[in-house]
Amino acid sequence: MPDRIPxxxxxxxxxxxxxxxxxxxxxxxRVLPRYDLVYETYGELNQERSNAVxxxxxxxGDHHVAGYHSAEDKKPGWWESCIGPGKPIDTRRFFxxxxxxxxxxxxxxxxxxxxxxxxxxxxxxxPIVTVRDWVDSQASxxxxxxxxxxxxxxxxSLGGMQALQWTISYPERVRHxxxxxxxxxxxSQNIAFNEVARQAIMTDPEFHEGHYYEHNVIPxxxxxxxxxxxxxxxxxxxxxxxxxxxxxxxxKLNFGFDxxxxxxxxxxxxxQSFVERFDANTYLLMTKALDYFDPARAxxxxxxxxxxxxxxxxxxxxFTTDWRFSPARSREIVKALLDGDKDVSYAxxxxxxxxxxxxxxxxxxxxxxxxxxxxxxxxxx
Amino acid sequence: MPDRIPxxxxxxxxxxxxxxxxxxxxxxxRVLPRYDLVYETYGELNQERSNAVxxxxxxxGDHHVAGYHSAEDKKPGWWESCIGPGKPIDTRRFFxxxxxxxxxxxxxxxxxxxxxxxxxxxxxxxPIVTVRDWVDSQASxxxxxxxxxxxxxxxxSLGGMQALQWTISYPERVRHxxxxxxxxxxxSQNIAFNEVARQAIMTDPEFHEGHYYEHNVIPxxxxxxxxxxxxxxxxxxxxxxxxxxxxxxxxKLNFGFDxxxxxxxxxxxxxQSFVERFDANTYLLMTKALDYFDPARAxxxxxxxxxxxxxxxxxxxxFTTDWRFSPARSREIVKALLDGDKDVSYAxxxxxxxxxxxxxxxxxxxxxxxxxxxxxxxxxx
Numbered sequence: 120m121p122d123r124i125p126x127x128x129x130x131x132x133x134x135x136x137x138x139x140x141x142x143x144x145x146x147x148x149r150v151l152p153r154y155d156l157v158y159e160t161y162g163e164l165n166q167e168r169s170n171a172v173x174x175x176x177x178x179x180g181d182h183h184v185a186g187y188h189s190a191e192d193k194k195p196g197w198w199e200s201c202i203g204p205g206k207p208i209d210t211r212r213f214f215x216x217x218x219x220x221x222x223x224x225x226x227x228x229x230x231x232x233x234x235x236x237x238x239x240x241x242x243x244x245x246p247i248v249t250v251r252d253w254v255d256s257q258a259s260x261x262x263x264x265x266x267x268x269x270x271x272x273x274x275x276s277l278g279g280m281q282a283l284q285w286t287i288s289y290p291e292r293v294r295h296x297x298x299x300x301x302x303x304x305x306x307s308q309n310i311a312f313n314e315v316a317r318q319a320i321m322t323d324p325e326f327h328e329g330h331y332y333e334h335n336v337i338p339x340x341x342x343x344x345x346x347x348x349x350x351x352x353x354x355x356x357x358x359x360x361x362x363x364x365x366x367x368x369x370x371k372l373n374f375g376f377d378x379x380x381x382x383x384x385x386x387x388x389x390x391q392s393f394v395e396r397f398d399a400n401t402y403l404l405m406t407k408a409l410d411y412f413d414p415a416r417a418x419x420x421x422x423x424x425x426x427x428x429x430x431x432x433x434x435x436x437x438f439t440t441d442w443r444f445s446p447a448r449s450r451e452i453v454k455a456l457l458d459g460d461k462d463v464s465y466a467x468x469x470x471x472x473x474x475x476x477x478x479x480x481x482x483x484x485x486x487x488x489x490x491x492x493x494x495x496x497x498x499x500x
Numbered sequence: 501m502p503d504r505i506p507x508x509x510x511x512x513x514x515x516x517x518x519x520x521x522x523x524x525x526x527x528x529x530r531v532l533p534r535y536d537l538v539y540e541t542y543g544e545l546n547q548e549r550s551n552a553v554x555x556x557x558x559x560x561g562d563h564h565v566a567g568y569h570s571a572e573d574k575k576p577g578w579w580e581s582c583i584g585p586g587k588p589i590d591t592r593r594f595f596x597x598x599x600x601x602x603x604x605x606x607x608x609x610x611x612x613x614x615x616x617x618x619x620x621x622x623x624x625x626x627p628i629v630t631v632r633d634w635v636d637s638q639a640s641x642x643x644x645x646x647x648x649x650x651x652x653x654x655x656x657s658l659g660g661m662q663a664l665q666w667t668i669s670y671p672e673r674v675r676h677x678x679x680x681x682x683x684x685x686x687x688s689q690n691i692a693f694n695e696v697a698r699q700a701i702m703t704d705p706e707f708h709e710g711h712y713y714e715h716n717v718i719p720x721x722x723x724x725x726x727x728x729x730x731x732x733x734x735x736x737x738x739x740x741x742x743x744x745x746x747x748x749x750x751x752k753l754n755f756g757f758d759x760x761x762x763x764x765x766x767x768x769x770x771x772q773s774f775v776e777r778f779d780a781n782t783y784l785l786m787t788k789a790l791d792y793f794d795p796a797r798a799x800x801x802x803x804x805x806x807x808x809x810x811x812x813x814x815x816x817x818x819f820t821t822d823w824r825f826s827p828a829r830s831r832e833i834v835k836a837l838l839d840g841d842k843d844v845s846y847a848x849x850x851x852x853x854x855x856x857x858x859x860x861x862x863x864x865x866x867x868x869x870x871x872x873x874x875x876x877x878x879x880x881x
Contacts, residue, residue: 305746306737314767315732318724322724324705344700344703351692356689359687360687360688364688372792380688382688382695386696410760410761
């Protein structure tokens with residue numbers, strides 16, 4: 120934690136946990152008989168229970184979206200830039216909820232959880248979960264918290280896909296959907312990158328077909344490679360050029376295979392530190408959820424038809440140098456919504472930071488996002 | 501080989517080998533005391549020795565650039581689309597030479613060659629070679645073949661970098677340089693992809709620090725991952741969409757980690773077949789040659805200054821959907837040449853195929869490339 124908690128932070132926060140005994144029917148056909156969801160909340164639920172905002176996290180995110188867990192924390196939650204007093208999701212007005220998704224590795228039931236049937240971690244036996252499954256589990260959490268209707272469901276990247284799915288699965292329970300730097304489905308190239316990441320993990324000899332916990336090892340090399348590759352797709356070419364260029368770590372070529380360019384050093388560090396804080400089986404599950412998400416599939420690839428019944432109003436945003444989910448992908452969503460005469464605001468935000476931009480305090484972004492959320496607040500408070 | 505060799509193929513060809521005892525001083529400071537270069541030639545060297553064209557290969561290429569090695573060959577050389585009677589590099593007019601680069605794995609001295617000092621393969625002890633080193637070794641081959649001046653030095657991708665370097669290292673020995681789908685240096689993002697590929701190979705437990713030959717294994721998983729990743733960067737997003745889309749191999753989701761999408765099947769196949777025909781140490785060396793290439797570095801990043809002394813005329817070509825070496829990168833080269841009042845023709849070719857386009861028989865490309873080469877032929881024949 121910084122010496123003094125900034126005034127615009129939610130401050131010290133504590134995760135909570137909810138246990139569910141009602142079986143969850145999964146899209147795969149399998150059933151999860153019981154599960155836990157870890158979540159955090161910030162702000163106060165109003166008397167009318169009308170000011171709740173659900174934040175959905177992306178691939179490597181979790182429930183700790185803002186604030187600090189302890190005085191020792193060096194870093195706040197992953198979306199501190201957008202959530203807090205006076206920020207776009209203003210915690211003086213909204214009651215904010217974010218849970219770690221099922222299949223995750225930060226407290227909600229997932230591959231590292233104990234399988235009560237075997238007394239060992241689920242590992243690869245944890246069922247493949249989809250965006251629709253997550254939304255269903257989030258609906259159970261909403262029930263538990265007494266939230267009938269979300270003022271807004273909000274997410275970036277894979278989180279944006281959850282926001283979109285909410286409006287399809289539970290049209291009457293979402294007033295506004297905020298879909299940032301997302302797509303209505305992965306492209307072939309997106310799937311290709313995920314597949315290389317999965318192969319990196321699954322061909323690591325220490326993967327042991329997912330049962331690495333029992334061998335007291337982790338598929339460190341594979342998970343590191345997956346994360347390095349992911350990072351390339353999160354940054355734009357321009358951002359990498361601005362940040363690293365062709366700078367040499369020691370100022371000269373060494374004609375060897377140790378780190379030479381700054382970008383190599385950055386990627387290795389990102390890969391290595393990720394291994395310490397993330398589970399490989401969870402990584403695999405998250406990439407599958409991404410690959411599978413495709414609400415238009417059931418409508419002969421007609422996204423307008425898939426979104427015909429949504430009732431939410433939308434704020435869609437994209438970033439000019441995001442090549443993972445480019446502005447064109449966001450415009451597909453906007454077009455499909457307009458086809459059905461839905462209420463949609465769209466912002467294409469100039470930024471060099473690529474996909475990562477959705478996490479950054481870019482003034483124009485904070486501004487339009489904040490404006491939209493003030494409109495949401497005005498309706499419910 | 502097809503049932504009948506097409507009329508526009510150079511037909512059956514036989515590799516040759518040249519041994520060099522004159523030590524090669526490498527850019528790294530190390531010396532290669534002796535080496536072999538394997539090469540192929542097509543067409544006839546004319547009396548004036550003025551019609552020789554050098555083809556330079558890219559990362560995974562070799563000396564077998566056109567024609568067939570035997571009646572059993574199913575596939576011709578890697579640039580059959582552009583080399584042969586009546587093709588852009590018309591073997592009725594030109595004497596075509598292409599050698600496997602030093603450090604390669606197809607017959608020229610490289611990591612799999614016997615190190616005479618140890619009686620074992622060089623492996624990781626083979627020195628890191630650069631584009632400049634390759635050009636120097638190609639100059640020795642030219643001397644051996646009695647070729648004082650190339651009518652043209654031609655290459656795509658890493659091959660285009662060699663063509664560019666030829667005009668800098670030996671300005672008086674190159675009449676024309678053809679630089680296709682290349683760049684004057686890698687971007688930070690390009691280096692990042694190479695670094696992930698290298699880490700995939702080097703962290704494979706069967707890499708054994710490059711001494712895998714002695715263990716009778718190969719770093720199969722790492723090399724497969726490197727190739728899968730490479731393939732993503734060779735294809736455009738649009739080409740992948742057109743070719744694979746989100747098609748499912750079995751027509752339905754299986755909720756498992758076996759191949760589901762067509763793109764996964766394609767990438768795994770490409771990765772697995774590459775392992776059978778390429779050497780991991782060579783792959784590492786080739787990526788380093790790419791990373792290091794940067795002729796402007798010695799001129800304070802001023803490419804115009806680096807190209808001030810070139811005498812060759814240039815044909816530079818790029819492809820609209822190539823995101824590995826985008827048209828913008830080719831235009832940097834064109835601009836630097838124009839700064840020095842050099843003679844340069846530039847074609848930006850509309851194509852969906854991404855970086856791979858330079859190997860494809862795209863009509864407009866074949867047309868402009870052919871026109872330029874006819875101009876070259878008219879000068880020398």
